[in-house]
Amino acid sequence: MIxxxxxxxxxxxxxxxxxxxxxxxxxxxMAENLVRLLESLSGYRHVFPAxxxxxxxxxxxxxxxxxxxxxxxxxxxxxxxxAGLDYSNRSNKLAHHVVIPNAELSDxxxxxxxxxxDQFVTRWDREPEKLRPRTIEGRYLxxxxxxxxxxxxxxxxWAGSLVDAFLSRQIAYVIVDSATPVLALIGEALALLPAEDxxxxxxxxxxxxxxxxxxxxxxxxxxxxPEAATALRSPTNRVINTxxxxxxxxxxxxxxxxxxxTIQTNVSVASAGLLAIDDSESDLPLAKSLLSAAPANGDLxxxxxxxxxxxxxxxxxxxxxxxxxxxxQSERSSIKITVRLSIVAAVCLLLAVVSATILFTDSKLxxxxxxxxxxxx
Numbered sequence: 001m002i003x004x005x006x007x008x009x010x011x012x013x014x015x016x017x018x019x020x021x022x023x024x025x026x027x028x029x030m031a032e033n034l035v036r037l038l039e040s041l042s043g044y045r046h047v048f049p050a051x052x053x054x055x056x057x058x059x060x061x062x063x064x065x066x067x068x069x070x071x072x073x074x075x076x077x078x079x080x081x082x083a084g085l086d087y088s089n090r091s092n093k094l095a096h097h098v099v100i101p102n103a104e105l106s107d108x109x110x111x112x113x114x115x116x117x118d119q120f121v122t123r124w125d126r127e128p129e130k131l132r133p134r135t136i137e138g139r140y141l142x143x144x145x146x147x148x149x150x151x152x153x154x155x156x157x158w159a160g161s162l163v164d165a166f167l168s169r170q171i172a173y174v175i176v177d178s179a180t181p182v183l184a185l186i187g188e189a190l191a192l193l194p195a196e197d198x199x200x201x202x203x204x205x206x207x208x209x210x211x212x213x214x215x216x217x218x219x220x221x222x223x224x225x226p227e228a229a230t231a232l233r234s235p236t237n238r239v240i241n242t243x244x245x246x247x248x249x250x251x252x253x254x255x256x257x258x259x260x261x262t263i264q265t266n267v268s269v270a271s272a273g274l275l276a277i278d279d280s281e282s283d284l285p286l287a288k289s290l291l292s293a294a295p296a297n298g299d300l301x302x303x304x305x306x307x308x309x310x311x312x313x314x315x316x317x318x319x320x321x322x323x324x325x326x327x328x329q330s331e332r333s334s335i336k337i338t339v340r341l342s343i344v345a346a347v348c349l350l351l352a353v354v355s356a357t358i359l360f361t362d363s364k365l366x367x368x369x370x371x372x373x374x375x376x377x
Contacts, residue, residue, distance in 0.1 A: 002104060003027040004131050005035065006121060007042040007095040009086035014128040021093075024128045034069045034099065040211045041065065042095035044080050047178050047222065050091035051084055058082040059222075062183055063204040064110040067214040073102040075199065076214075077113060079120040096120045098136060108138020109198040111187040140198075141191035145260035148184040152176075153246050157254025162189040162218055163263050164253045165238045166201055173207075173231035174220045175241040182206070182220045189218070192256055192263045 006025040013022030021042075023035060044061065048054035061080040066073065077098045086092035098113075098120070100106070106113075113119060116138050146159035165172035176182055182205040190198055203218035207227055210216055221227040223243045231237050240246070248254075256263045 001027070001101070001133055002136055003030050003034070003099045003133075005030065005038045005097045005099075006124060006131075007039055007097075008083060008124050009088075009090070009092045010124070010128070011087050012128060014130075020088075024124060025131050027133055028130045031070060034074075037067060037069060037211060037214075038076070038095075038097045038099070041076065041078060041097065041214070042080060042093070043208060044082070044093040044095070045208050046082060046091060050082055055082055055084070057178055059178055059182070059206045061204065061206040062111075062114045062186075063207075063216070064114070064202050065204075065210075065214050065216055066202050067211075069099075075100045075102065075105065075110075077110060079114065079122075081122070083123070094121065094124055100136065105199055106136050106138065107140075108136075109140050109190060109195065110201070110203075111183070111190050112140055113138030115183065115187070140195055141187050143191045143260050143262050144188070146188040146192075146257045148181055148188055149257065152180060152185065152242050153240075155246065155248045155254070156258045157249045158240055158242075158246060158257070159185070159189040159192065160251070160253030160255070160257035160263070161238065161240060161249060163192050163257075164251070166193070166197075166217060167265060168238075170236070170238050171216075172218050172238040172240065173228070174218070175223050175228050175231070175239065175243055176220055177223050177243055180220075180242060186218065186220070189257070192253075192261075194262055194265065197265060 004025070004027050005023055007021070007023050009021045010024050011019055013019060013024055014026060015023065023039060026035065041063075046055075046058055048058050050058075058081070061078065063076075063078045063080075065076045065078070067076060068074065077100065078095065080093060080095040083092040083094040108116075113136055119136065119138075146156035149159040150156040162172050162174070174182075174185070176185075186203055186205060190201055190203075193201065201218065202216045203220075204216050205220050207216060207219035207221050208225075219227070219231070221231060223241075231239050253263060255261075
């Protein structure tokens, strides 16, 4: 059964005694662990202050995550947005989540459903209520030349880089600003995939954090945000910084994105285990599978063009988008050494204190014994 939950700040929540940020509507019979998961996915970071003249420019979060609840694979479609000021005159948000079991995926792809009118609530000004179960209908996006990517990055081919990341088991971060039409970027890239693969792509149009056991592959983050800094630090991430000049990629994915052609995957994504949560018994998050799939040299950076002329100097795309960083293994080794030295120092200090205490106690006992003998004499 398809289930829904609405989360916002209200005087009274659906659960008796709840107020402030809480669930105000949900499908009857929703499991408590699913409620907790959806509430944890309801976070929102305002770019512009709520109630200000610029508040309308705050981004709307559109996301498709996958997770397991009670051992069952689930698809979670969400819309989260600024909701002005609440009843206490503080900043508010409105989150609406739709949970679709793997066995009940409807016609249409995630973006086709997220952009369908009236699928998600955009305001809440009524009493808490139980929501009637309903069916979800959407549409499939048709592949087309990626005009939005062309306008934002200067080359439509960059849309193909997200598809390449999906097929390479690689998390992709796209750094944007608040004016970037992110939903259009996601839709154009997703439409390049065959229809049967689109539900295996997870994404967030405004990524900030992720609960455990939840997967998100395409992560759009704000420039100068903590998430953008995190993306640049890890050598395993694919990073596309749309706020900086980008070179033109040259590979079959880029060619398909420019032409608006479906990219044939040639291999079953399910057989590779990528986001195939219906075929896998593992509850481990995507990050662990990414690490296990890394090449021996750990290099998962954006590849240079395949069709580069012989003798031409190659471009190191990674250096165009991230500063040089310490190798992860070296960082871990350094941390281990520091911890061990700290433990040794603490043990030495404790032994010194114990030794001093014993010497002091022994000296005092000797004096007391001598005084006792003297008094007897």
